[in-house]
Structure formats: C-alpha cells, structure tokens
Amino acid sequence: MNLKRYLPILQWAPQYHRGQVTSDLIAAVIVTVMLIPQSLAYALLAGLPAQVGLYASILPLVVYAVFGTSRTLSVGPVAVVSLMTAAALAPLAEVGTAEYIAGAILIAVMSGLMLTVMGLLKLGFMANFLSHPVISGFITASGIVIAASQLKHLFGVQSSGHNLLDIGASFLTSLPSTNVPTLFVGLGALLFLLWSRRFLKPLLKRLGLAERSADIFTKTAPILAVLLTTLLAWLLRLDEQGVRLVGAVPSGLPVFTMPSLEPSLWSQLAVSALLISVVGFVESVSVGQTLAAKRRQRIDPDQELIGLGTANLSSGLSGGMPVTGGFSRSVVNFDAGAETPAAGAYAAVGIALATLFLTPAIAWLPQATLAATIIVAVATLIDFPALGRTFRYSRTDFGAMLATIVLTLIHSVEAGIIAGVLLSIGLFLYRTSRPHSAVVGRVPGTEHFRNVLRHDVELCPKVTFLRVDESLYFANARFLEERVMDLITREPELTDLVLVCPAVNLVDASALESLETINDRLQDAGVRLHLSEVKGPVMDRLKGTEFLHHLGGEVYLSTFEAWRSLTGKTLLE
Amino acid sequence: MNLKRYLPILQWAPQYHRGQVTSDLIAAVIVTVMLIPQSLAYALLAGLPAQVGLYASILPLVVYAVFGTSRTLSVGPVAVVSLMTAAALAPLAEVGTAEYIAGAILIAVMSGLMLTVMGLLKLGFMANFLSHPVISGFITASGIVIAASQLKHLFGVQSSGHNLLDIGASFLTSLPSTNVPTLFVGLGALLFLLWSRRFLKPLLKRLGLAERSADIFTKTAPILAVLLTTLLAWLLRLDEQGVRLVGAVPSGLPVFTMPSLEPSLWSQLAVSALLISVVGFVESVSVGQTLAAKRRQRIDPDQELIGLGTANLSSGLSGGMPVTGGFSRSVVNFDAGAETPAAGAYAAVGIALATLFLTPAIAWLPQATLAATIIVAVATLIDFPALGRTFRYSRTDFGAMLATIVLTLIHSVEAGIIAGVLLSIGLFLYRTSRPHSAVVGRVPGTEHFRNVLRHDVELCPKVTFLRVDESLYFANARFLEERVMDLITREPELTDLVLVCPAVNLVDASALESLETINDRLQDAGVRLHLSEVKGPVMDRLKGTEFLHHLGGEVYLSTFEAWRSLTGKTLLE
Structure with a gap:
C-alpha cells in the first residue's frame, strides 16, 4: 500500500495493456515533435547550449513516469522556469561559460x-x-519579459538584461546593427506561427481532418517552422549572411554529470532554486489537476513533489536544466490520447533518438526561429484581463498582483515573486487581524439575535451581547481585547458582557490568554464575562484550562438562555 | 479632534487640577527612587556607562507625557530591551568603546x-x-540569559557571551579568579532583596503600615540595597579590595547628541532595531492596557507607537539608550496613585536632579549590587508553568514557544524571536490551509443538516452536500479543490454537489479562481455545482463576477431548499 503511494507506477503498470500501449505511443510521437523545438528554445532562453535542453527531456520523463501521479503531465523545460534559471545565473557567470552551465545543472x-x-x-x-x-x-x-528578451534573436543583435527596463534599453541601442537576413527568417517564422495558430485549424478541417486531429496538428506547427528554416539555412548557407544558428550539438546520449559541491555556490543559488521549485510545482500541479479532473482521476500533490523532485534530480545528474510540467505539451499529450505516464517515457525515447541522429541537422537551425516559437508560446501566458477582473473583485488581491507584476518587470523575477508572496501573506494577516464582530440584540418576540446596526432589535442597557464572526487566534486576539475595552468604556452602566461564539472554530493559546485578560480586566471594571454558543470542540479544549474557573460569568448553551437568565425577560415579554 | 488624537496631552492637561498634581507628585517620588537603581542596572546590563541609563530616564519620560496615551505607564530602560541592545552591539564593537555607545544611541x-x-x-x-x-x-x-549574564558581576570575574552556552562556559572558566569581597557584597545584596521581597511587606504591615503603602515600600527595597552597599564601599574603600564600582559618572544634564549617519551602521542595526521596537511595543502596550482597564480607561495602540517612538527618538538624541514601558515600575506608579502622564515628567525631574547632584555618590556604588537587583527583577519574568499550560492546551502553540526558548538560550535573542514569529505564522497558515469541512445529511423529518460522521442522517446517493467551516482564501483554496475532487472520484454516481456556505465570511480572488476551477472540473466530470446559504456580503461580491454565469447549478437560499429541489423530496418524506 505504502509502496504504491511512493511508486505510483505500481498503480497502473500491472494492468498496462496493449490498447493503452498504442494510445501512449501515438501521443508520444506527437509530444516528441512538440518537445524538440521547445527543448531547444527553452535552452536558448535560459542561455544554455541546445543539448542541455535535450538532456532535460530524456531521463526526467522516464523518472517522472515512475514517481509522478499525473497520467498525462508532460515534464520537460518550460518558459517561466527557464527565464528564472537565466535570472538566477546572471550575477554568477557569463552566458556560455562552463560555470554558467554548471550553475544551471x-x-x-x-x-x-x-x-x-x-x-x-x-x-x-x-x-x-x-x-x-x-x-x-x-x-x-x-x-x-521573456518575449522582450527574444527580440534580440529576432533582429540578430546583441543585447542583455533580465528586466524590461534593461532589456529595452539594451535592445534599442543595439538596433542599428540589425541583421536583415536574420530578421527575415525570424519574422517569417513568427508570421507563420501566428498564421497557423489562427488559420491552420480551420483549413485542416476544411481539408477533411477531424476536429481533434486538426487541433493537435496545429499545435505541432513549430516543428514545420523549424524544418523549413533549417532547410533554408542549409541551402542558402545563411550562417555566412550573419544569421546565428544553433551550431554544433554533441551527438549521443547524456552521461552522468557530477554537480558542483562548492558550498558558496549552493548558498548563492539556494533562494533561486527554492523559488524555481515552488513556481514549477504550482504550475505543474494546476495543469495536472485540471487534466486529471477531466477523467475523474486524482493526483496527489505531496507525491507530485517527489515526482517532480526526482525528475529534476535526474535532469541535473544527466547534464540537463530544471524541468517541470508544461501546460501546452500536457494538453496536447492529453488530447492525443495518452493514458499512462508511459507516454512520457516513450517521448523520452523519441528525444534520445533525436539526440543521437538529428544533431547534424539541428546545427543548421536559426536561433531566430526558436525565438519566434518562444514569443508565440509565451504570448498565451500574458493575461491582461485578469488584472481588471482582480481589481473589480478585491483591492487587496489586486495590490499583491500589481506589486508582483511591477517588480518582475522593472526589477527581477525573484523580487517580483517574493514581494507578491510577502504582500499577500501580510495583507491576509492584516485582514484576519480585524475580524468582523457585532453587538446583537433580540429580534422582538423570538429567540433570534441580530446585529443592532442592521436590524430593529431589543436591547438591554446593562447587558451587551457581542457576536464574534471569526476564529480567535494570535492575529486577532488583541483586536478582541481592544473591541471589548472600547465597549465597556463607552457603556459605563454595563454589568454583563456575553461573547456569542457560534462562528468561533478555534481558540489558540494567544486567544486563550486574551480571553483571560479580557475576563480579568472586566472583573477589575466590575463587569461579568459570559460565553454563549461555544462549539463542542472549542469547549472540550477550554474545559482543560483554568480559564473556566476564573470566568466571572457563565457559559450558556444558547444566547437566548443567556438573555433570559441575565435580563430576567422571557419569550413573551 | 485630530490634534487631540496625535497630542494626547490635550485630552487631560486642560482639566489638570491640584488634586491630581498632588497624586502625581507622590507617585513620581516613589518611581524616581525605583528608577535610579534600575536605570543604572540596565545600563550595566546593556554594557553601557551609567549616565546612558540616566539620560534615557529624563527626556523620554517628558516626551511620552506629551505623546503617550497611557496615564500610568513608566517609560525608561527595561531588562529585555537592554539585553537585546547588548546582543545587537556585540558583533559591532567592544563593550566600553565610543563605537559601542554610539551604536546604542x-x-x-x-x-x-x-x-x-x-x-x-x-x-x-x-x-x-x-x-x-x-x-x-x-x-x-x-x-x-540575563540572570546568567549577571553572575560575573556577582563573583567579580570577567566573562562574556550572549547565550546561555557561551555565558556558562566563560563564567565557569573564570570562576577561579572570584573576588571574595565582591561576592560578599553581591550575595549580601541578593539575599537582602530576596528577603525583602518575601518578608518585608508582612513586617511593615505588622509595624502598622497600610497594605498599599507596605506594598509600594517593599518595591523600593533596591534603593536601600544601593544606599547601604554604596556607603559600605565608601567607608571600606572597597575599590582597593578589587570590588568593581560604577565609577566616575559625568555630572550634568544630557545634551543633544548627533546620531551616527553611517549608512552601513544603519543597515547592520536595522533588523535589531526593528525587533527591539516590536518587543518593546508589545510589552509596553500589554502593561498599559492592563493598567488602563483597571480604571476603565483606554489606550490607543497606534498612538502608543508614536508615544514610544518619540520617547526613543528623544532618548537617542539626548545620549540615552532604547526605552519602553516597564512592567514593575508602571505597576508601582499606578499603585502609588499616578493619575496623569505628568507623574512621569515629574519623575524625569527627579532623575535630572540625581544626575546633577548624586553622581559623586553613584560612583561608589558596587556593580555587584546592580547585578543583584537585575537578577531579582528578572526572576519574576521567568514563567516555567506557562510551558506546561501551553503544552496541555495546544501542541502547535507549544512548538512555537519551545523553538523560541531553545533558540534564545542556545543561539541568540534575535534568532529566538525570529524563529518564534516565523514558526507561529507558518503553523497558523498550515492550520488554516486545512479547514474543517463535512459532508452533511438531513436530520430525518427536519430542515436541519448535520455531519454524516457524527449523526444519523438521511443521504441521497446522487447529491452530496459539503459544508465548509472556514472562510475561503488562498491558503486553503487549493485544499477545497482537492477535497471536492476526492469526493467525486469516490462517488462515481454523483450528479450534483452542493457547497453549504454559512460559515464562509470571505471568498478572496484565489478562492474565486478555485471555485471557477472546481466548477469547470465538475462540469468536465458531469457533475453540477450548487451553492447554498451564501452570506449577504459574499453574495454581493460574487454577483459582480463571471462565476455565477458559469456556475453549472443554482444558488439556493437554504440548504433545505436545495435538498427539496435536487432530490424531489419534501419535508414529510
């Protein structure tokens, strides 16, 4: 049982049958065709040689098939993680150096x-x-930022930077040295990809292809761009025209790579690695869950951590870059009919074959083509309407979102995400530190109690009923102290205060201290503290404490019981 | 109105009358008598010259009287903040150097x-x-840690360290060089203070003093120890016996001191200053609130920040150390009858007079006496039973407490408090990330719905009612996604899922996305999502979103209505 939890392959492999093998193989072919340009492109985006992207698309896919719980997730290099890798390495080493590659690994x-x-x-x-x-x-x-960073490849110029300001300034100053043949190749690829995204599917359908096949074929359009421009580069010897190509890629399968054990390097990269891990995990899990739900399957997030963790470990140890589950590839894998993670392992075989036999061709692939595929891919990530939606729905959420966007654009990806996380935790703690509470009165003639500010209710001058609409814990315990003291200083006639607690799911140790404090202060001020409608589990905990012995008043099962006992009034009055 | 908020002195000064002046003056005399040994002792604890403690007890008290909202808080040097100051300065400079004093300022x-x-x-x-x-x-x-750090003064040896391990090791190795006359003075003072704490009050009461006077007089016992040992040191020329005295203290009032503007020093001390601020503020506010409540007064925490802030600013600018509201002094001030913050200002005059005229006498005060007063004072801070209480009440709270204690003892005060804060926030987020939710069924023959695990209720195989017992926000939004997907994979017959929401006080943007996701996934799986008992304010927000248009099912006012509509059953069935 436990073995099956940690080795999810045992959940499907024993029942793996021929029908599934066929489905998985078909999906694997399609994913391989998508993964070749993607692994090359994201290596370029991360500032790494082409083979690092290919290596990251072999062993990790096999390992994920053993340890991962999603049936259809396609693991490999993805855009955002590649950008984060480049940003993390920028202060450490020059792009293209051995130290840079070692850092990525x-x-x-x-x-x-x-x-x-x-x-x-x-x-x-x-x-x-x-x-x-x-x-x-x-x-x-x-x-x-990714799209902006690729403009240099499209224009064949040298520029740098890891935020929009730096990239923009560097690109604009380098623009006069644009290489026209590169620009032709790049814009050509870009226009072809944009065209295929919009018009290829309808065209294929009119040519008689089924909806699903047309959809899948459309998503493999980048391989066509790659094939055409590679052929063009080879026929026209475009490298002699100044068009930058991928260049020589070592042929052969990845071998074991010993990672650096330099402690200072580990500590320099620790925060970046953590952020890359968390971002990659969140993206991957949300893709995995969405796809699993379509087939009423489940993924186990804790086991997914192990699946992605071992995949990354195997990537690094075989000379590859950080990987995670990619959105577009996984959707294609799913739509193409993959039924088990074996489809990923078969795709790994496809990439391995490409690494063995296609590297001479890949050498002729223009970098501008890869830049075009990156730009078209990341264009789908950009979601401006989400800003408006979030703004209209919640100003605090919008604040955290805006801080993330602005810092990512003008400073760095890491600053953006850290600011966003800290701000959303801070705003959340701030929000919960001021819980809603209301003085309630009796709806005349009933046993119901309602907010005095919203309803026409009956009050009693010497007894106040305060309903607390939140669990009590350290973030808001002192707020309750202030609320209560505010109440008793405003109402000098008060002799009894009842805390109405049906919405209090938890009272932590800080809140217990606060209740003790409130009780003591009320006693000093000559006011008795009562509780009503305390939930069962909360009451169980309170029973083990001194608080109930110190309590100046009573604990009432219902608020009405407290009302009747403290005011002497009955239902009919 | 606003002026009164920022200058609380305007709330009481216009009505200040002779009766209050008398009460305040009496309290001020008593507080001055307590504050002289304390300001000298806490300067010693912080590794600072005696006058730095005295200066911190003059201007800050006057400034707090203008900006503070507590009527009876006694501002000045306190033990914990002095320890934190010493710990912050230890890596920067040697005790006694000009840099060290400049750092404290x-x-x-x-x-x-x-x-x-x-x-x-x-x-x-x-x-x-x-x-x-x-x-x-x-x-x-x-x-x-404070008590341990003072042992060296009691034994007249040289030792160092800022955590229990270092202090202990250093003290034990230095023990052979114990100065016997110092030990006599120190132990004598210590025994006198311990005796007076336990037996002086009953004795005074037997001698005819009133309860309150006996209590107040007992708390000024340290000044007796100071007077006696100072006299002894002068008469017996104890400095020639190797007893370390306070030594020459510059006579005269504090003058304006320009703080260092060195940016690197500011950034090195920033975290320490923030921790000292927050710890001092929390201690001060809790003392202030407790005392204010006894007289049905209120303090305003945000204005208290300004009161303590300006007090510290004036302390630093007049050559003093960090200050905050001290517990024991404030209680004495309150018990002695202080009615307005003017009592603090009068105490400042008392300290100023001491600084002008008593410094020749203070020079003869043995450091061992101050160490004894510190040890007796901090002994009341140590609260071991709180550990047991917290452990019995909540394991998570105990975890945060234990981490704080252990790290403070074996590493440093800063590590202790940072670990405690991060751990309690982390545990809190962890706890709220797994909110309670329950599948509910109908109590037969009624309109009530209860947890199926606790009650014998009626169910319907195709419709599940899931009650969520917590607000929905980013920390638990994904948990709800998992809970729902778990439900639908377990019950393949399901056609309708109702989220019962009476305890949901908030749905943030993340939770809204999760609800959208849940709705989409359920639709993919052929299940309709319904909501019931959505609170008014939550519904108001949802109405402005796309979610309600996408919702596969309905929003029902009551759960029973949903039950009747979805199962076709009525109350009588």
Missing part, C-alpha cells in the same frame, strides 16, 4: 532535492503561499 | 523612527505577529 539538482524533501515531509501546502493573483501576475509579467 | 534613534512611522501608518497590528506563546517563551528565556 546545480539549480536542477538543488531544486530536485528540495522538492523531494518537501514531498517526503508532506509540505505540499507550502505552494498555497503563492496565491492565484500573485501567480497570475507573475506569469503575465514573466511572459512580457 | 543609534538603535534608540532608529527604533524611535520605526515606531513613529509605524504609528503614523497605523501599523500597530504588526505587533500581533508576536503571539502570546512566543512572547512568553522569549521573556522566560531572556530572563534566564
């Missing part, structure tokens, strides 16, 4: 270790720290 | 600025980050 290893440990400790809930508005804002801003 | 200035800004921005709620168990554990551990 180390991030994959560290991220793999972190995710695996988080999974073993069942820390999947940590991903909840990334609220939806922060993730959404972060991905939109990252998409913009 | 800068901490007072920075802490003053931070508190004032927090007050102007109404950030008083930030103090809630320090939960009761963390504060309680921190103060117990600090008390132990």
Whole structure:
C-alpha cells in the first residue's frame, strides 16, 4: 500500500495493456515533435547550449513516469522556469561559460532535492503561499519579459538584461546593427506561427481532418517552422549572411554529470532554486489537476513533489536544466490520447533518438526561429484581463498582483515573486487581524439575535451581547481585547458582557490568554464575562484550562438562555 | 479632534487640577527612587556607562507625557530591551568603546523612527505577529540569559557571551579568579532583596503600615540595597579590595547628541532595531492596557507607537539608550496613585536632579549590587508553568514557544524571536490551509443538516452536500479543490454537489479562481455545482463576477431548499 503511494507506477503498470500501449505511443510521437523545438528554445532562453535542453527531456520523463501521479503531465523545460534559471545565473557567470552551465545543472539538482524533501515531509501546502493573483501576475509579467528578451534573436543583435527596463534599453541601442537576413527568417517564422495558430485549424478541417486531429496538428506547427528554416539555412548557407544558428550539438546520449559541491555556490543559488521549485510545482500541479479532473482521476500533490523532485534530480545528474510540467505539451499529450505516464517515457525515447541522429541537422537551425516559437508560446501566458477582473473583485488581491507584476518587470523575477508572496501573506494577516464582530440584540418576540446596526432589535442597557464572526487566534486576539475595552468604556452602566461564539472554530493559546485578560480586566471594571454558543470542540479544549474557573460569568448553551437568565425577560415579554 | 488624537496631552492637561498634581507628585517620588537603581542596572546590563541609563530616564519620560496615551505607564530602560541592545552591539564593537555607545544611541534613534512611522501608518497590528506563546517563551528565556549574564558581576570575574552556552562556559572558566569581597557584597545584596521581597511587606504591615503603602515600600527595597552597599564601599574603600564600582559618572544634564549617519551602521542595526521596537511595543502596550482597564480607561495602540517612538527618538538624541514601558515600575506608579502622564515628567525631574547632584555618590556604588537587583527583577519574568499550560492546551502553540526558548538560550535573542514569529505564522497558515469541512445529511423529518460522521442522517446517493467551516482564501483554496475532487472520484454516481456556505465570511480572488476551477472540473466530470446559504456580503461580491454565469447549478437560499429541489423530496418524506 505504502509502496504504491511512493511508486505510483505500481498503480497502473500491472494492468498496462496493449490498447493503452498504442494510445501512449501515438501521443508520444506527437509530444516528441512538440518537445524538440521547445527543448531547444527553452535552452536558448535560459542561455544554455541546445543539448542541455535535450538532456532535460530524456531521463526526467522516464523518472517522472515512475514517481509522478499525473497520467498525462508532460515534464520537460518550460518558459517561466527557464527565464528564472537565466535570472538566477546572471550575477554568477557569463552566458556560455562552463560555470554558467554548471550553475544551471546545480539549480536542477538543488531544486530536485528540495522538492523531494518537501514531498517526503508532506509540505505540499507550502505552494498555497503563492496565491492565484500573485501567480497570475507573475506569469503575465514573466511572459512580457521573456518575449522582450527574444527580440534580440529576432533582429540578430546583441543585447542583455533580465528586466524590461534593461532589456529595452539594451535592445534599442543595439538596433542599428540589425541583421536583415536574420530578421527575415525570424519574422517569417513568427508570421507563420501566428498564421497557423489562427488559420491552420480551420483549413485542416476544411481539408477533411477531424476536429481533434486538426487541433493537435496545429499545435505541432513549430516543428514545420523549424524544418523549413533549417532547410533554408542549409541551402542558402545563411550562417555566412550573419544569421546565428544553433551550431554544433554533441551527438549521443547524456552521461552522468557530477554537480558542483562548492558550498558558496549552493548558498548563492539556494533562494533561486527554492523559488524555481515552488513556481514549477504550482504550475505543474494546476495543469495536472485540471487534466486529471477531466477523467475523474486524482493526483496527489505531496507525491507530485517527489515526482517532480526526482525528475529534476535526474535532469541535473544527466547534464540537463530544471524541468517541470508544461501546460501546452500536457494538453496536447492529453488530447492525443495518452493514458499512462508511459507516454512520457516513450517521448523520452523519441528525444534520445533525436539526440543521437538529428544533431547534424539541428546545427543548421536559426536561433531566430526558436525565438519566434518562444514569443508565440509565451504570448498565451500574458493575461491582461485578469488584472481588471482582480481589481473589480478585491483591492487587496489586486495590490499583491500589481506589486508582483511591477517588480518582475522593472526589477527581477525573484523580487517580483517574493514581494507578491510577502504582500499577500501580510495583507491576509492584516485582514484576519480585524475580524468582523457585532453587538446583537433580540429580534422582538423570538429567540433570534441580530446585529443592532442592521436590524430593529431589543436591547438591554446593562447587558451587551457581542457576536464574534471569526476564529480567535494570535492575529486577532488583541483586536478582541481592544473591541471589548472600547465597549465597556463607552457603556459605563454595563454589568454583563456575553461573547456569542457560534462562528468561533478555534481558540489558540494567544486567544486563550486574551480571553483571560479580557475576563480579568472586566472583573477589575466590575463587569461579568459570559460565553454563549461555544462549539463542542472549542469547549472540550477550554474545559482543560483554568480559564473556566476564573470566568466571572457563565457559559450558556444558547444566547437566548443567556438573555433570559441575565435580563430576567422571557419569550413573551 | 485630530490634534487631540496625535497630542494626547490635550485630552487631560486642560482639566489638570491640584488634586491630581498632588497624586502625581507622590507617585513620581516613589518611581524616581525605583528608577535610579534600575536605570543604572540596565545600563550595566546593556554594557553601557551609567549616565546612558540616566539620560534615557529624563527626556523620554517628558516626551511620552506629551505623546503617550497611557496615564500610568513608566517609560525608561527595561531588562529585555537592554539585553537585546547588548546582543545587537556585540558583533559591532567592544563593550566600553565610543563605537559601542554610539551604536546604542543609534538603535534608540532608529527604533524611535520605526515606531513613529509605524504609528503614523497605523501599523500597530504588526505587533500581533508576536503571539502570546512566543512572547512568553522569549521573556522566560531572556530572563534566564540575563540572570546568567549577571553572575560575573556577582563573583567579580570577567566573562562574556550572549547565550546561555557561551555565558556558562566563560563564567565557569573564570570562576577561579572570584573576588571574595565582591561576592560578599553581591550575595549580601541578593539575599537582602530576596528577603525583602518575601518578608518585608508582612513586617511593615505588622509595624502598622497600610497594605498599599507596605506594598509600594517593599518595591523600593533596591534603593536601600544601593544606599547601604554604596556607603559600605565608601567607608571600606572597597575599590582597593578589587570590588568593581560604577565609577566616575559625568555630572550634568544630557545634551543633544548627533546620531551616527553611517549608512552601513544603519543597515547592520536595522533588523535589531526593528525587533527591539516590536518587543518593546508589545510589552509596553500589554502593561498599559492592563493598567488602563483597571480604571476603565483606554489606550490607543497606534498612538502608543508614536508615544514610544518619540520617547526613543528623544532618548537617542539626548545620549540615552532604547526605552519602553516597564512592567514593575508602571505597576508601582499606578499603585502609588499616578493619575496623569505628568507623574512621569515629574519623575524625569527627579532623575535630572540625581544626575546633577548624586553622581559623586553613584560612583561608589558596587556593580555587584546592580547585578543583584537585575537578577531579582528578572526572576519574576521567568514563567516555567506557562510551558506546561501551553503544552496541555495546544501542541502547535507549544512548538512555537519551545523553538523560541531553545533558540534564545542556545543561539541568540534575535534568532529566538525570529524563529518564534516565523514558526507561529507558518503553523497558523498550515492550520488554516486545512479547514474543517463535512459532508452533511438531513436530520430525518427536519430542515436541519448535520455531519454524516457524527449523526444519523438521511443521504441521497446522487447529491452530496459539503459544508465548509472556514472562510475561503488562498491558503486553503487549493485544499477545497482537492477535497471536492476526492469526493467525486469516490462517488462515481454523483450528479450534483452542493457547497453549504454559512460559515464562509470571505471568498478572496484565489478562492474565486478555485471555485471557477472546481466548477469547470465538475462540469468536465458531469457533475453540477450548487451553492447554498451564501452570506449577504459574499453574495454581493460574487454577483459582480463571471462565476455565477458559469456556475453549472443554482444558488439556493437554504440548504433545505436545495435538498427539496435536487432530490424531489419534501419535508414529510
């Protein structure tokens, strides 16, 4: 049982049958065709040689098939994680140096270790720290930064930077040195991809293809752009025209790579690796859950941490870059009919074959083509309407979202995400530190009690009923103290205060101290404190404490009982 | 009105009358007598010259009388803040050097600025980050560290360290060089103070003093120890016996001191100053609130930040150390009958007179006497039973408390408090990320719905009612997604799911996205999502969103209505 939990492959492999093999193989072919340009493109985006992207698309897919719980997630390099990798490495080494590549490999290893440990400790809930508005804002801003960073490849110029300001300034100053043949290739690829995104599917359908096949074929359009421009580069010897190509890629399968054990490097990359882990995990889990739900399957987030962790670990140890579950590839994998994670393992075989036999061709692939595929891919990540929606729905959520976007654009991806997380936790604590509470009075002639500010209710000058609409814990315990003291200073006639507690699901140790304090202060002021409608589990806990002995008043089962006992009035009065 | 808020002196000064002047003057004399040994002792504890403690007890008291809202708080140096000051300065400079003193002054200035800004921005709620168990554990551990750190003065040896391990090791190795006359003075003072704490009050009462007077007189016992040992030191020339005395103290009032403007020093001390600010504020506010409540007065926490902030700023700018409201002094001030903050200002005059005229006598005061007063004072801070109480009440709260205590003892005060705060926020987020939810069924023959696990209720195989017992926000939004997906994978027959929401006070943007996601996934799985008993304010917000248009099912006012409509059953069935 426990073995099946940690080795999800045991849940499906024993019943794996021929029908599934066929479905998985078909999906694998399609995913391979998508993954080849993506793995090359995201290696370029991360500032890494092409083979690092290919290696990251072989072993991790096999390992994920063993340890992952999603049946259809397609693991490999993705855009946002590649951008974060580049940003993390920028202060450490020059792009293209051996130190830079070693850094990327180390991030994959560290991220793999972190995710695996988080999974073993069942820390999947940590991903909840990334609220939806922060993730959404972060991905939109990252998409913009990624698209901007690729313009240099499209124009064949040299520029740099990891935020919009730097990239923009650097790109604009380098613009005079634009390489026209590169621009032709790049814009051509871009226009083809944009065209295929909009018109290829209707065209294929008119040519007689089924809806689903047309859809899947459309999503593999980048491989056509890759094939055409590679052929063009080879025929026209475009490298002699100044068009930058991918260049020589070592042929052959990845081998074991020893990661750096330099402690200073580990500590320099720790925060980046953690952020990459969490962002990658959140993205991957949300894709995985969405796809699993369509077939009424489930994924286990804590085991997913182990699945992604071991995938990253295997990526780093085989010379690859950080990986996670990619949205577009997983959807294609799902739509193409993948039924088990074996489809991923078959795609790994496809990439391995490409690494063995296609590298001479890949060498002729223009970088501008890859930049075009990146720009078209990330364009779908940018979601401006989400800003308006969030603004209209909640100003605090919008604040966290805006801070994330602005900092990601003008400073760095890491600053953006850290600011977003801290701000949303801070705003959340702030919001819960001021819980709703209301003085209630009796609806005349009934046993019901309602807010005096909203309803026409009966009051008693010497007894106040205060309803608390939130659990009591350290963030709001002192607020309750202030609320109560405010009440008794305003009403010098008061002799009894009843806390009405039906919405109090929890009273933590801080709140218990506050209740003791409130009780003591009320006694000093000559007011008795009572409780009513305390929930069962809360009462069970309170029974073990001194508080109930010190309590100046009583604990009433119902508020009406308290009313009757303290005011001497009955239902008919 | 607004002026009165920011200048609380305007709330009482216009009505200040002769009766109050008399009460305040009497209290001020008693507080002065307590404050002289305390200000000298806490300067010693912080590793600062005696006059720094005295200066911190003059101007800050006057400034607090203008800006503070507590009528009876006694501002000045306190034990825990002095320990934190010493710990913050230890890595920067040697005790006794000009840099060390400048550092302490800068901490007072920075802490003053931070508190004032927090007050102007109404950030008083930030103090809630320090939960009761963390504060309680921190103060117990600090008390132990402080007491241990004073042993060297009691034994007349040289030792160092800022945590229990270092202090203990250093003290034990230095023990052979114990100075016997010092030990006599120190132990004598210690025994006298312990005796007076236990037996002086009953004795005075037997001698005919009233309860209250006996109580107040007992609390001024340290001044007796100071007077006696000072006289002894002078008569016997104890300095020639190797007894360390306070030594020459510059006579005269404090003058304006320019704080260091060195940016690197500011950034090195920033975290320490923030922690000192928050700890001092929390302690001060809780003392102030307790005392105010006894007279049905109120204090305004945001204005208290300004009061303490300006007090610290004035302390630093007049060459003093960080200050806050002290517990024992404030209680004495209150019991002695202080009616307005003017009592504090009068005490400041008392300290100023001492600084002008008593410094030749103070020079003869043995440090061992001050150490004894510190040990006796902090002994009351140590609260071991709180550990047991917290452990029995809540394991999570105990975890945060224990981490604070252990780290404070074995590492440092700053590590202790930071670990405590982070752990309690983390545990809180963890706890709220798993909200209680229950599948409910109908109590037969009624309109009530109860948890199926606790009650014998009626169910319907195709319709599930899920009650959510918590507000929905980013910390638990994904948990709800998992809970729902778990439900529908377990019950393949399901056609309708009703979320019962009477306890949902808030749905933030993340939770709204999650509800959208749940709705989409349920639709993919052929299940309709309904809501029931949505609260008014939550419904108002949802009405402005797309969610209600996408919702597969209905929003029902009551759960029974949903039951009747979805199952076709009526009340009588």
